[in-house]
Amino acid sequence: MLFRKARQYGLPHPRGLLLAGIQGTGKSLTAKAIAHHWHLPLLRLDVGRLFAGLVGESESRTRQMIQLAEALAPCVLWIDEIDKAFAGVDGRSDAGTTSRVFGTFITWLSEKTSPVFVVATANNIQSLPPEVLRRGRFDEIFFVGLPNQTERQAIFSVHLTRLRPQNLGSYDLSRLAYETPDFSGAEIEQALIEAMHIGFSQNRDFTTEDILEASSEIVPLARSAQEQVEALLDWAKSGKARLASRASEVSMNSQLKQQLGGSE
Numbered sequence: 290m291l292f293r294k295a296r297q298y299g300l301p302h303p304r305g306l307l308l309a310g311i312q313g314t315g316k317s318l319t320a321k322a323i324a325h326h327w328h329l330p331l332l333r334l335d336v337g338r339l340f341a342g343l344v345g346e347s348e349s350r351t352r353q354m355i356q357l358a359e360a361l362a363p364c365v366l367w368i369d370e371i372d373k374a375f376a377g378v379d380g381r382s383d384a385g386t387t388s389r390v391f392g393t394f395i396t397w398l399s400e401k402t403s404p405v406f407v408v409a410t411a412n413n414i415q416s417l418p419p420e421v422l423r424r425g426r427f428d429e430i431f432f433v434g435l436p437n438q439t440e441r442q443a444i445f446s447v448h449l450t451r452l453r454p455q456n457l458g459s460y461d462l463s464r465l466a467y468e469t470p471d472f473s474g475a476e477i478e479q480a481l482i483e484a485m486h487i488g489f490s491q492n493r494d495f496t497t498e499d500i501l502e503a504s505s506e507i508v509p510l511a512r513s514a515q516e517q518v519e520a521l522l523d524w525a526k527s528g529k530a531r532l533a534s535r536a537s538e539v540s541m542n543s544q545l546k547q548q549l550g551g552s553e
């Protein structure tokens with residue numbers, strides 16, 4: 290196994306990744322795909338539940354969670370929406386519980402020697418305590434942006450292959466990708482589900498036209514929450530994160546501003 294070879298070579302175990310970015314672009318999906326790809330067990334940490342219950346229990350629960358992950362190692366520990374859990378850690382009025390839990394976690398993250406690969410996801414990067422973003426916590430921070438036209442076509446293809454494996458050829462994938470600027474992967478999936486409703490209600494299979502009709506009813510988040518999306522893009526461009534795909538790197542400079550204006 291690659292991990293073992295790397296250890297023999299003298300490399301430390303990888304710590305993990307932070308995936309930051311726009312809603313619905315596949316961050317959670319990526320966490321699951323990593324575990325699947327590596328054939329490792331996936332543990333999903335619900336940070337909200339660390340804080341539930343009696344005062345004082347949160348810290349012991351955090352330590353138990355760490356012990357459990359280490360006992361199951363090698364494994365992937367998925368911390369979804371880490372920004373929601375640890376936003377504004379210092380300013381919280383909970384007698385320091387959040388900040389102690391956070392401290393325990395962040396210390397473990399930087400000191401751990403066990404093969405627990407942490408995959409954390411976040412939407413609102415600005416609200417994360419700066420310690421999370423410091424070097425040595427995660428191996429890499431990736432910005433997951435909106436898919437460009439080529440990537441949208443690939444996403445349509447993935448979902449239609451799953452939904453209509455026999456009938457894939459009847460869909461105009463390049464037109465679908467062209468007509469859905471600003472759509473995230475989740476919005477593409479939503480358009481497909483709505484197109485299926487249209488087809489189903491008329492007792493026939495759904496068509497490219499149905500998908501386009503359904504898409505025209507969806508206002509992508511990139512437009513409805515333009516300010517939030519632009520702030521994230523600015524953050525990504527400031528060089529604090531690596532871009533998750535080369536394609537988005539190219540489009541980032543030349544097209545994204547345009548895309549956000551609604552034309553591509």
Ligand SMILES: Nc1ncnc2c1ncn2[C@@H]1O[C@H](COP(=O)(O)OP(=O)(O)OP(=O)(O)O)[C@@H](O)[C@H]1O
Nearest residue numbers: 311312313314315316317318412444447474475478
């Ligand atoms: N790159 C992609 N390829 C294929 N499908 C995608 C992609 N991105 C998103 N999707 C579809 O959208 C769904 C939602 O994606 P996911 O939950 O991973 O997004 P997310 O980035 O975690 O969003 P959020 O920030 O709202 O948690 C996925 O289950 C998948 O069906």
Ligand SMILES: [Mg+2]
Nearest residue numbers: 316317369410
């Ligand atoms: Mg998610």
